[in-house]
Amino acid sequence: MIKIKNLKKYYDKELVIDDVSLEINKGEIYAIVGHSGAGKSTLLRCINGLEDYQEGSLKVLDFEIKNLKQKNPKKLRNLRKDIGMIFQNFALMERKNIFENVAMPLRTHFTQCKIHSKIFNKEYMSEKEINEKVHSLLEIVGLKHKFNAYPKELSGGQKQRVAIARALTLNPKILLSDEATSALDPNTTKNILELINKINTEFGITVVLVTHEMDVVKDIAQKALLLEHGKIIGSGAIDELFLKPNHKMKEFLGESDFLPTHGLNIKLYFPKEIVENKVITHMARTLDIDFNIVWGKIEKLNGKALGNLVINIDHKDKDKVLNYIEKNGVLWEFAS
Numbered sequence: 001m002i003k004i005k006n007l008k009k010y011y012d013k014e015l016v017i018d019d020v021s022l023e024i025n026k027g028e029i030y031a032i033v034g035h036s037g038a039g040k041s042t043l044l045r046c047i048n049g050l051e052d053y054q055e056g057s058l059k060v061l062d063f064e065i066k067n068l069k070q071k072n073p074k075k076l077r078n079l080r081k082d083i084g085m086i087f088q089n090f091a092l093m094e095r096k097n098i099f100e101n102v103a104m105p106l107r108t109h110f111t112q113c114k115i116h117s118k119i120f121n122k123e124y125m126s127e128k129e130i131n132e133k134v135h136s137l138l139e140i141v142g143l144k145h146k147f148n149a150y151p152k153e154l155s156g157g158q159k160q161r162v163a164i165a166r167a168l169t170l171n172p173k174i175l176l177s178d179e180a181t182s183a184l185d186p187n188t189t190k191n192i193l194e195l196i197n198k199i200n201t202e203f204g205i206t207v208v209l210v211t212h213e214m215d216v217v218k219d220i221a222q223k224a225l226l227l228e229h230g231k232i233i234g235s236g237a238i239d240e241l242f243l244k245p246n247h248k249m250k251e252f253l254g255e256s257d258f259l260p261t262h263g264l265n266i267k268l269y270f271p272k273e274i275v276e277n278k279v280i281t282h283m284a285r286t287l288d289i290d291f292n293i294v295w296g297k298i299e300k301l302n303g304k305a306l307g308n309l310v311i312n313i314d315h316k317d318k319d320k321v322l323n324y325i326e327k328n329g330v331l332w333e334f335a336s
């Protein structure tokens with residue numbers, strides 16, 4: 001769906017996207033994560049052709065965005081039909097009611113006049129069809145009853161639902177979300193993420209989420225990429241990223257392991273099937289050994305509980321402990 005290779009983007013002489021490569025497949029929910037100023041929004045804006053880039057390749061649905069921007073703006077406009085976008089500040093038209101806000105892309109893209117359609121070779125859509133489309137989208141986002149209201153009469157969560165309905169009007173294949181939940185409280189955030197998840201599964205829409213909120217990533221994304229000063233400092237499936245974080249990822253998460261300097265530190269990774277089993281206490285009983293639990297966590301990633309734990313054991317127990325944990329399907333490595 002989206003293929004980016006060695007992308008570089010400068011603002012004047014400042015390099016803000018530094019050799020970024022990534023691939024987002026159809027139907028994925030992919031998060032772009034990083035602190036403020038990391039280049040997340042810029043990357044998203046390059047994807048939908050709002051920004052130029054100077055080096056590398058960025059293909060959306062097999063079209064090189066730079067070529068379309070330079071040589072085929074009409075095609076770029078058409079491609080944008082396949083890309084819906086939502087923002088932190090909702091970007092609704094305050095003077096128009098909810099119905100008209102959602103209808104706006106339809107009115108821009110289609111003409112409601114058959115004669116115009118013929119003369120200007122523009123696609124036609126009748127008022128009745130617009131009406132049906134808008135109402136069906138408002139139903140999907142749970143706001144059918146609010147079609148007549150104005151943005152100022154809605155809560156933040158409701159406004160974002162309207163923005164989502166509007167982003168879906170032209171049946172996009174991709175939904176780009178730029179900090180869509182950053183202005184919302186945790187409960188509303190959860191509801192909006194559920195809606196995005198529903199849209200992803202029911203309509204097969206690929207979602208690219210820009211966020212600085214780790215909880216958002218953990219809740220909904222299957223893959224993530226971590227940006228720092230425009231550079232990728234980690235990427236991959238989120239269970240790998242969170243449970244086996246590299247040094248940079250740990251820094252980003254604000255984690256560090258304080259490991260004892262005596263004995264052996266072993267980091268255990270619990271796959272989802274065994275996370276809730278009492279492997280560790282069972283091991284202590286079965287092997288009749290003592291050990292310390294140094295550090296551990298269980299994360300709910302994408303609806304699945306996964307965990308890791310660092311234990312400290314005596315050197316003399318090494319063989320029997322490793323033997324035991326391997327037999328029980330627990331992945332491990334020495335922690336240092």
Ligand SMILES: Nc1ncnc2c1ncn2[C@@H]1O[C@H](COP(=O)(O)OP(=O)(O)OP(=O)(O)O)[C@@H](O)[C@H]1O
Pocket residue numbers: 011016034035036037038039040041042043212
């Ligand atoms: N239009 C612009 N002109 C010049 N520099 C810009 C422009 N937009 C962004 N930048 C710079 O590019 C860098 C990346 O900005 P960007 O907005 O992409 O970061 P971000 O990770 O999305 O941050 P935030 O989460 O705060 O929105 C920053 O150093 C920013 O100052």
